[in-house]
Amino acid sequence: MTEVSLDELGPVDYVVVEFPAGASNFTGEMAAELRALVDSGTIRVIDVLVLTKDADGTVEATELSDLGELGELQEIEAGLAELLAAEDVDHLAAAMEPGSTAGVLIWENLWAAPFASAARRSGGQLIADGRIPIQAIIASIQADEAATTTGA
Amino acid sequence: MPVRPSRVGRVGVIRAPVAKTAVVAAAVTPGPAPIAKTAVVAAAVTPRVGRRRI
Numbered sequence A: 001m002t003e004v005s006l007d008e009l010g011p012v013d014y015v016v017v018e019f020p021a022g023a024s025n026f027t028g029e030m031a032a033e034l035r036a037l038v039d040s041g042t043i044r045v046i047d048v049l050v051l052t053k054d055a056d057g058t059v060e061a062t063e064l065s066d067l068g069e070l071g072e073l074q075e076i077e078a079g080l081a082e083l084l085a086a087e088d089v090d091h092l093a094a095a096m097e098p099g100s101t102a103g104v105l106i107w108e109n110l111w112a113a114p115f116a117s118a119a120r121r122s123g124g125q126l127i128a129d130g131r132i133p134i135q136a137i138i139a140s141i142q143a144d145e146a147a148t149t150t151g152a
Numbered sequence B: 001m002p003v004r005p006s007r008v009g010r011v012g013v014i015r016a017p018v019a020k021t022a023v024v025a026a027a028v029t030p031g032p033a034p035i036a037k038t039a040v041v042a043a044a045v046t047p048r049v050g051r052r053r054i
Helices: A027-041 A071-078 A088-091 A111-120 A132-151 B037-044
Strands: A011-017 A043-054 A059-063 A099-108
Touching: A011 A088, A027 A043, A027 A071, A043 A071, A043 A088, A043 A111, A071 A088, A088 A099, A132 B037
Parallel strands: none
Antiparallel strands: A011 A099, A043 A059, A043 A099
């Protein structure tokens, strides 16, 4: 991995994508979309793990490199920084249902790095950030609708 | 299959157990609710359309 200056590092996010037992349908589409994001310079993939949670809650983590033929992900795997520690596995798996498999993806938002760096050079400091879930937007709209309907 | 030895013994970056979020696919599936949710959400985040703040 190329060394990255801390000042030039973009925000780092993660997702845990769960595939309930019997519901996975891997066609390569996810890998292709991920590769497109990397190739366009939008993100840099920092780490990937595959977690499985048994019916009794036992969690097992698998490295991407141990999955066999990686296809589109081969080049991404070669550049992983392995940010996650073993102790992160249980924390991430806490959200999983027993009997499921999940992919954990950690990435740097390269698109945001120049703006964040400029904000720091301008004297700004990040005091809050976050994500607005679609569910929250829906709830807000529904509350608005209900208030309009009742005249509240 | 265990994780690589290089991951063991390090301080983690995920500081606490992660809570499960509501599943988006279920939330935007049209149901008995009176709102056509997907279209309304899209409108709410469309430039110059959005919603009134007050």
